[in-house]
Amino acid sequence: MKRLKSASLPEDEYGRQYHILLKPGDVPRYVLLPGDPGRVALIARYWDEYREVAKHREYITYVGKYRGVEIAATSTGIGGPAAAIAIEELLRVGVDTFIRVGTTGALQEYIGLGDVVISTAAVRYDGTSKTYVDVEYPAVADLEVTLALIEAAEELGVKYHVGITASSDSFYVGQGRTGFRNYLPEKWAGIDKKLQAINVINFEMESATLFTLANIYGVRAGTVSAVIANRVTNEFIPNIGVDEAIKVANEGARILSEWDSIKEKNGVKGLSMKIIKEYIMRRAGGHEI
Numbered sequence: 001m002k003r004l005k006s007a008s009l010p011e012d013e014y015g016r017q018y019h020i021l022l023k024p025g026d027v028p029r030y031v032l033l034p035g036d037p038g039r040v041a042l043i044a045r046y047w048d049e050y051r052e053v054a055k056h057r058e059y060i061t062y063v064g065k066y067r068g069v070e071i072a073a074t075s076t077g078i079g080g081p082a083a084a085i086a087i088e089e090l091l092r093v094g095v096d097t098f099i100r101v102g103t104t105g106a107l108q109e110y111i112g113l114g115d116v117v118i119s120t121a122a123v124r125y126d127g128t129s130k131t132y133v134d135v136e137y138p139a140v141a142d143l144e145v146t147l148a149l150i151e152a153a154e155e156l157g158v159k160y161h162v163g164i165t166a167s168s169d170s171f172y173v174g175q176g177r178t179g180f181r182n183y184l185p186e187k188w189a190g191i192d193k194k195l196q197a198i199n200v201i202n203f204e205m206e207s208a209t210l211f212t213l214a215n216i217y218g219v220r221a222g223t224v225s226a227v228i229a230n231r232v233t234n235e236f237i238p239n240i241g242v243d244e245a246i247k248v249a250n251e252g253a254r255i256l257s258e259w260d261s262i263k264e265k266n267g268v269k270g271l272s273m274k275i276i277k278e279y280i281m282r283r284a285g286g287h288e289i
């Protein structure tokens, strides 16, 4: 990139964004958001076709088609600050539907390693969302995206749990793990147990920022995470369940696009039981069920 439009509008003359290096038209409306840049290729492995369109720092983007649906995946890096940059810039190039594909630590004993968690909302222990709006504003997932992820998990036979997530910008101290030399401020000691007691089901690092920004800007966002750790049983297996979360996210995007086309045909903007019934009928081959 050469000279950008200005310091306050860091994009080039084509609208190419400073961090993600994408311009309007480069990506479709449905974008999967893994944190890990290495996961983008793992996601695209399930697509009919794909190509890399941009790569800069932690932000790698592939576009392609999944079961006929135009789709993209952009890595966000770890935590709210890096994710907010990706979200801000993806919005500017036309994205309106985000599905985070993450990894997580479960806070409830009944959630097994390798299961997936679909988040309905996120406790805002991040710092980034607080720069956007007061903490009283809820970080809720989009209903359509959440339902599509549930439908995808059921269709694929993936064991899933639905509930409230907690997001922190801090993997260690902010999630109640001791820091270096056992440093742990009182505020965060036992935070895992406190959240467990109020029925929060998992800890991760980006959903609060994603949901807050998505609601402020009136776009859709949801999260599916692979359970790689359990804070109650104190187990940790890196990458277990990541493939299942990826499959659920890809299929969730396809289901959303099907619901979107039924909505368009019916001339409505939002999901309703009428739309879901038509989807179920289509799946049953057009016969009444």
Ligand code: URA
Pocket (backbone or CB within 6 Å): 103, 104, 105, 106, 171, 175, 203, 204, 205, 228, 229
């Ligand atoms: N990601 C997190 O943020 N926390 C965990 O415990 C595991 C994955």
